Amino acid sequence: MSDVVDPLDSLPSAILADVLGRVADAGDIAASRLASRALLAASYHCPRVRLSAAARARRLRGRGGGDGATAFRLAAANVASLLGTHLRSLALDASQGHGCSDQAIWAKHAEFDEANDLHLTSGESVAAWAATAAGPVLREVDIADFWPQSCWRKAEALPVISRLCHNLSTLRLRKAWLSVDGLRIMPNLTHLALESIRLDDENLSTLNECFPCLHTLNLIGVGGLKDPKIHLPQLKNCHWEVSDVPRSLAIHAPNLVYLELKCVRPGILILDTPSVSTLKLTIDKLGPTVQVDGLVNLKNLRIESSDLNSLLRLFSESRDVRTLDLELPASAGLSELYEAVEPELFSRATEVKLSPRFSYELMRRIVFSMTSYDCRSCLRKLLVHMPPSILTACPFIPLINNCAPLCEVTVLFHADSSDATRQAAASSWPLRFPDITWQWGTWQ
Numbered sequence: 089m090s091d092v093v094d095p096l097d098s099l100p101s102a103i104l105a106d107v108l109g110r111v112a113d114a115g116d117i118a119a120s121r122l123a124s125r126a127l128l129a130a131s132y133h134c135p136r137v138r139l140s141a142a143a144r145a146r147r148l149r150g151r152g153g154g155d156g157a158t159a160f161r162l163a164a165a166n167v168a169s170l171l172g173t174h175l176r177s178l179a180l181d182a183s184q185g186h187g188c189s190d191q192a193i194w195a196k197h198a199e200f201d202e203a204n205d206l207h208l209t210s211g212e213s214v215a216a217w218a219a220t221a222a223g224p225v226l227r228e229v230d231i232a233d234f235w236p237q238s239c240w241r242k243a244e245a246l247p248v249i250s251r252l253c254h255n256l257s258t259l260r261l262r263k264a265w266l267s268v269d270g271l272r273i274m275p276n277l278t279h280l281a282l283e284s285i286r287l288d289d290e291n292l293s294t295l296n297e298c299f300p301c302l303h304t305l306n307l308i309g310v311g312g313l314k315d316p317k318i319h320l321p322q323l324k325n326c327h328w329e330v331s332d333v334p335r336s337l338a339i340h341a342p343n344l345v346y347l348e349l350k351c352v353r354p355g356i357l358i359l360d361t362p363s364v365s366t367l368k369l370t371i372d373k374l375g376p377t378v379q380v381d382g383l384v385n386l387k388n389l390r391i392e393s394s395d396l397n398s399l400l401r402l403f404s405e406s407r408d409v410r411t412l413d414l415e416l417p418a419s420a421g422l423s424e425l426y427e428a429v430e431p432e433l434f435s436r437a438t439e440v441k442l443s444p445r446f447s448y449e450l451m452r453r454i455v456f457s458m459t460s461y462d463c464r465s466c467l468r469k470l471l472v473h474m475p476p477s478i479l480t481a482c483p484f485i486p487l488i489n490n491c492a493p494l495c496e497v498t499v500l501f502h503a504d505s506s507d508a509t510r511q512a513a514a515s516s517w518p519l520r521f522p523d524i525t526w527q528w529g530t531w532q
Contacts, residue, residue: 096126104130105174112138112179114167115147136177137167141206141234145186160206161213168217177228178217182206183263185234204241206234209264211244218252228258235284238264242288247271250298261285268294281306290314330354336377359383367403372417374398383407392417392443411469415443439469444502444531467491469498473531476502477509482517488524497524500531 096104104126108117114137121128141160164180185206207213208231217223229249245261247270256274260281268289277299287310289295296319303324309331317338318326324343329350336356339347344361350370351357356377366388373395380402390413391399404412470491472484482488488497499517501510510528518526 094124094126096124101130105133108134109136112136114139115143133174134171135174138179139164141182141186142184161216165216168220168222172221173225175222175226178226179230180208181232182208182234183232204237207237207241209233209238209243209245211248214245214248218248223252224254226253226256229256230260232262233264235263241265242267250274271298273298275301278302279304282310283308285310287312292316292318296320410437411439412437413441416445438466440467441471442473444473467495469496471498473500474502476504488521493523495524498527500529503530503532
């Protein structure tokens with residue numbers, strides 16, 4: 089009997105290795121090794137690997153081998169040793185534990201777990217894979233720790249990574265308490281994401297010093313901050329969701345073009361960001377000290393706040409804002425709804441988005457008071473979320489009357505709106521306003 093020809097033998101091993109890298113999941117890669125000699129050979133050159141403690145435990149339990157609790161950290165080290173200098177991206181996820189019900193309860197109720205088998209950000213755990221031949225060549229690292237084990241242990245992941253992973257460009261760490269003692273400068277790191285992190289760097293001074301070349305910074309739910317100041321001259325994109333209530337927030341970033349900031353009410357807010365063109369701000373109310381004089385290039389503005397009037401005056405006056413996206417918090421009362429927006433705001437914007445919480449009554453008040461304003465040739469795009477109702481007449485006629493010719497209007501009906509309401513609007517509104525380009529959709 090002749091040997092069966094492997095159809096993958098004709099493909100270059102580099103292509104097969106790249107295919108396996110796109111698969112990434114360590115369990116799937118291991119299974120593919122059994123299917124083909126070519127894939128087996130290519131697996132030793134795989135550039136990207138992702139290991140999940142929960143997925144690995146499910147596979148082991150399915151084979152009757154327990155959950156491999158003590159072996160997950162060792163598995164990560166073995167993969168890094170096996171792939172060596174071929175490995176470019178490593179992702180380790182223990183956020184769901186081993187996928188068992190007890191651990192799910194611990195995570196849900198933030199209970200402590202005295203074990204350390206899934207504490208992936210500890211110095212020992214990180215060094216196990218970073219000290220291999222893979223460490224110096226890695227470009228991307230993504231670690232999600234198991235919170236019941238990591239929340240009460242200060243971890244040395246950042247100092248160890250800075251010492252052993254010299255060429256790292258992207259780093260994402262989640263669900264851990266991180267120390268910055270001994271952190272070294274990482275000139276090649278351009279993308280950093282910290283999510284659900286307790287960080288021992290209350291002013292962010294160490295972060296600024298050791299990551300000077302960041303282009304993208306995401307700080308999502310980072311606690312332990314008192315007077316944080318981002319001072320990064322090369323930063324271009326920033327997403328910052330502040331979990332604490334610090335006394336002040338400051339961003340000094342001359343090349344920043346995109347900023348998404350979510351906070352409560354900082355006493356001092358400083359945005360020294362002259363290049364920002366897109367700002368998405370979620371804030372309760374302004375504090376007593378606000379400095380935003382540098383936003384000279386602001387074009388796209390989204391604000392979610394119960395203090396819209398003050399914020400809009402602050403950010404849109406004397407600026408050429410073209411896209412305006414307005415939202416109100418769920419806690420906003422009826423009086424705040426009616427006082428939220430002044431009609432003349434629409435006279436300067438070319439694109440306006442009215443969010444779901446702008447009720448029909450508020451929308452009617454705004455647009456019917458616009459009859460004394462001339463917005464013609466300005467508003468070119470309008471997006472409206474319609475509330476659940478049986479309304480069939482167009483409720484924002486004055487706004488449409490002042491739209492620029494060939495304006496594009498997108499109407500999103502609530503999912504509970506009847507088909508009759510949708511059909512009536514879709515058939516009658518375009519006939520009344522033939523110069524408008526209508527688009528229809530649904531929101532939940």
